[in-house]
Amino acid sequence: MLIPKNSSGLFTDFYELTMAQGYFLSGRKDNKAVFDYFFRKNPFGGGFVIFAGLQTVLDTLENYHFEKSDLEYLESLGFEKRFLEFLKDFHFEGHLSSFTEGEVVFPNEPIVRVEGNIIETQLVESLLLNILNFQSLIATKAARLKLAAKNKVLLEFGLRRAQGLAAIHASRAAVIGGCDTTSNTYSARLFGIQPSGTMAHSWIQTFEDEKESFAKFAEYYPESSVFLVDTYNTLEKGIPNAIAVAKEMEKKGRKLYGIRLDSGDLAYLSKKARHLLDAAGLAYVKIVVSNQLDELVITSLLQQNAPIDAFGVGTSLATGMQDAALDGVYKLAVIRDKPTMKVSENVLKMTLPGKKNVFRFRDPESNCFCADGIELSDFDYPQQIYHPHFSEKNMPVSDCMHEQLMQQVMRKGRKIIENKTIKSISQYVHKRLDLLPDENKRFENPHIYKVGIGKELMDLRKELKDKI
Amino acid sequence: MLIPKNSSGLFTDFYELTMAQGYFLSGRKDNKAVFDYFFRKNPFGGGFVIFAGLQTVLDTLENYHFEKSDLEYLESLGFEKRFLEFLKDFHFEGHLSSFTEGEVVFPNEPIVRVEGNIIETQLVESLLLNILNFQSLIATKAARLKLAAKNKVLLEFGLRRAQGLAAIHASRAAVIGGCDTTSNTYSARLFGIQPSGTMAHSWIQTFEDEKESFAKFAEYYPESSVFLVDTYNTLEKGIPNAIAVAKEMEKKGRKLYGIRLDSGDLAYLSKKARHLLDAAGLAYVKIVVSNQLDELVITSLLQQNAPIDAFGVGTSLATGMQDAALDGVYKLAVIRDKPTMKVSENVLKMTLPGKKNVFRFRDPESNCFCADGIELSDFDYPQQIYHPHFSEKNMPVSDCMHEQLMQQVMRKGRKIIENKTIKSISQYVHKRLDLLPDENKRFENPHIYKVGIGKELMDLRKELKDKI
Numbered sequence: 056m057l058i059p060k061n062s063s064g065l066f067t068d069f070y071e072l073t074m075a076q077g078y079f080l081s082g083r084k085d086n087k088a089v090f091d092y093f094f095r096k097n098p099f100g101g102g103f104v105i106f107a108g109l110q111t112v113l114d115t116l117e118n119y120h121f122e123k124s125d126l127e128y129l130e131s132l133g134f135e136k137r138f139l140e141f142l143k144d145f146h147f148e149g150h151l152s153s154f155t156e157g158e159v160v161f162p163n164e165p166i167v168r169v170e171g172n173i174i175e176t177q178l179v180e181s182l183l184l185n186i187l188n189f190q191s192l193i194a195t196k197a198a199r200l201k202l203a204a205k206n207k208v209l210l211e212f213g214l215r216r217a218q219g220l221a222a223i224h225a226s227r228a229a230v231i232g233g234c235d236t237t238s239n240t241y242s243a244r245l246f247g248i249q250p251s252g253t254m255a256h257s258w259i260q261t262f263e264d265e266k267e268s269f270a271k272f273a274e275y276y277p278e279s280s281v282f283l284v285d286t287y288n289t290l291e292k293g294i295p296n297a298i299a300v301a302k303e304m305e306k307k308g309r310k311l312y313g314i315r316l317d318s319g320d321l322a323y324l325s326k327k328a329r330h331l332l333d334a335a336g337l338a339y340v341k342i343v344v345s346n347q348l349d350e351l352v353i354t355s356l357l358q359q360n361a362p363i364d365a366f367g368v369g370t371s372l373a374t375g376m377q378d379a380a381l382d383g384v385y386k387l388a389v390i391r392d393k394p395t396m397k398v399s400e401n402v403l404k405m406t407l408p409g410k411k412n413v414f415r416f417r418d419p420e421s422n423c424f425c426a427d428g429i430e431l432s433d434f435d436y437p438q439q440i441y442h443p444h445f446s447e448k449n450m451p452v453s454d455c456m457h458e459q460l461m462q463q464v465m466r467k468g469r470k471i472i473e474n475k476t477i478k479s480i481s482q483y484v485h486k487r488l489d490l491l492p493d494e495n496k497r498f499e500n501p502h503i504y505k506v507g508i509g510k511e512l513m514d515l516r517k518e519l520k521d522k523i
Numbered sequence: 524m525l526i527p528k529n530s531s532g533l534f535t536d537f538y539e540l541t542m543a544q545g546y547f548l549s550g551r552k553d554n555k556a557v558f559d560y561f562f563r564k565n566p567f568g569g570g571f572v573i574f575a576g577l578q579t580v581l582d583t584l585e586n587y588h589f590e591k592s593d594l595e596y597l598e599s600l601g602f603e604k605r606f607l608e609f610l611k612d613f614h615f616e617g618h619l620s621s622f623t624e625g626e627v628v629f630p631n632e633p634i635v636r637v638e639g640n641i642i643e644t645q646l647v648e649s650l651l652l653n654i655l656n657f658q659s660l661i662a663t664k665a666a667r668l669k670l671a672a673k674n675k676v677l678l679e680f681g682l683r684r685a686q687g688l689a690a691i692h693a694s695r696a697a698v699i700g701g702c703d704t705t706s707n708t709y710s711a712r713l714f715g716i717q718p719s720g721t722m723a724h725s726w727i728q729t730f731e732d733e734k735e736s737f738a739k740f741a742e743y744y745p746e747s748s749v750f751l752v753d754t755y756n757t758l759e760k761g762i763p764n765a766i767a768v769a770k771e772m773e774k775k776g777r778k779l780y781g782i783r784l785d786s787g788d789l790a791y792l793s794k795k796a797r798h799l800l801d802a803a804g805l806a807y808v809k810i811v812v813s814n815q816l817d818e819l820v821i822t823s824l825l826q827q828n829a830p831i832d833a834f835g836v837g838t839s840l841a842t843g844m845q846d847a848a849l850d851g852v853y854k855l856a857v858i859r860d861k862p863t864m865k866v867s868e869n870v871l872k873m874t875l876p877g878k879k880n881v882f883r884f885r886d887p888e889s890n891c892f893c894a895d896g897i898e899l900s901d902f903d904y905p906q907q908i909y910h911p912h913f914s915e916k917n918m919p920v921s922d923c924m925h926e927q928l929m930q931q932v933m934r935k936g937r938k939i940i941e942n943k944t945i946k947s948i949s950q951y952v953h954k955r956l957d958l959l960p961d962e963n964k965r966f967e968n969p970h971i972y973k974v975g976i977g978k979e980l981m982d983l984r985k986e987l988k989d990k991i
Contacts, residue, residue: 069719069720073722074725190687214652220687221688222653239536240534256855275541379847387728
């Protein structure tokens, strides 16, 4: 995590600190607690989320601490000396259980479980939500873009429209979801991603002549040049100039890598461009397009048989537009070994009490995912799962294969899983997405994937609700 | 800027680096260039943007450099030794002219002008866009929220839904736009903002009894307690418990600060809450609300006379939802002292050539802003301004008062303006917004503010276009 290490302790909502002091002053600092991380709604009107950010969370929690100057700042706000003394040596020493990073996940199932004392589990709430909500949002967007782009190349171009420093982890999540490269050089280095880019209009404008600008670029980048062809007139100038330079390159035994279209009708222009390139014997020159792309535009372009080889996606990928946030929450499920729940004015916001496991059921014939079931961790996987709010709706899952989705990933504040490359996380994403039926992956009104609760959990919730 | 200082040079799109190397290798590194920063479309369907992020840009440019390890990384990617040698001692030594941070700005007018050699002006493109686009987006959202909330208190609660590290500067921009406090303790310290927060449901759930949880909190925070009243049942439990504790506090000479409603119908519940509190003699207890608020919900709540004292806004404020990005661009206007422009497939994306100034015209009677005019900097302010694309549409501005909006803010890479507190920037925002007519500020189909070009600029553009 790139929060300046000196100050990670303060990267939290103020109320976490006032509550933490309250727990401390009321002699409850060693009370054990269990919190669940989950979200309530799939973004983009879609049928799934790709869970991302776990490794960032683990790295950050391992380094979570307060600097002397942080404590002086808190003192200036009126925090008490004995609490600040306690924070001086504070480290996160709790346990985390979690789904695998890159897992396909669904609303209302606990994805990460945090166990520890009430102070450490409370203090990390904002941090954990901040990281997981954002990276999961972007990984999901990227996965949707990849579903649309199929075997075409996907380039992340979002730095300039990203939300400030969000750009850093946006690139990480974009590659997890399915992007091949990033334009963000900082993130490329940090996460070991292939950096990529073409040229800007300014490059071309600094030359008297467009053709000369292409020729010069090709001289320096003979293997990787992609000429931007829309500075003056795409069909009448840009592409003819690109072709002329490509033919000159051939004489030196070089091959132009590609051209980029960045305005106009991309379906129309890519077909015209392909035709012109092919007619000039340049069938190997690739066509890259950019300009306000998203998964729907890409789907439409490919349905129109636009001969595009690579899509450069910026704004919608780096920000998750049209949804700029995943609504993940962090809710107390157990306190002092007793299950607890929040009722709220809205019945759908009622939480699931107790320490739980999540199982994924797979169809024995197709091998595909068919439903997830949540059950209290003291019990085995459920034979029957129930709708979380309408128990009349239920289904047997005893004939299905099952797998347990949660595993312990941090023990006493130390990571106990190996770091993975983001490329391997990305491969896991697509291996798992392949097992999700198409009807759950379609962009318009996707079929709702079933997430049910087991009988023991249902009974516990009813009991607690009746008590309240 | 919180980009780890060691690596700010790499926080750029890869193509800026390949182009920079191209300028270097082609012996053009000392070519002078002028770039303009501007945006094309107001976000949120609104009528204006609040320009924010300037100070962050200036601080970052003053420290822009490449570390040894950055250069080693670039070498591993194939960059040439002599270019890397050049980057070793590279600093930004250009000039910036800019509107005042906090200014009310409009589409298509140059807001920042960057002058220098082509390498330094090109390399900082992504960085400048990243910072200004995001902070301006959030400051604009916050200003809209403040217009809706009027004299009520506005609390920024966005850390958990912010786009990762974007949270840091989201808080800065939110306060510039009109927020009073932030929940983000890190940003509060960094930017000198008042931190604030109430309590989470988890605090209440860690007690056997809601009333006890309130009483304990009030014991530790006698001046600032805000009780969250919807954990079990707002009207039947939460508010009665809050009242009971507030009455006990009175016996000790203390006053409960407020209660917070976080679910259910906030208009209905705030009225009920106000009535119950008043009936108990607790007219001084404030009502804070939160839960998916935005400027339209706040407007509606106040139109319904909801007796709310403070609004806590998270997701929509920290991410700018529904628009997650401002579409700001950075375009070459002058190269080697010659004006230049990009034509593009889309006529509306045609840029404005030359070095320009921007003037704001004010109605001599009302003193309000009536139009902005852009003219080449070699000429005085225009007497007549023309629609940038349809010159038949034009208006005289000779009877108006005028002010010049751009001033030099950085000279040879050093900031030449004083740092301001974000509170003073915020005051400037609202002083200026007061001068913008209501019809440009309304949320639905706002009147379009006129931004025109002067005759000299119009003629130059025509001349260049004809040449192309």
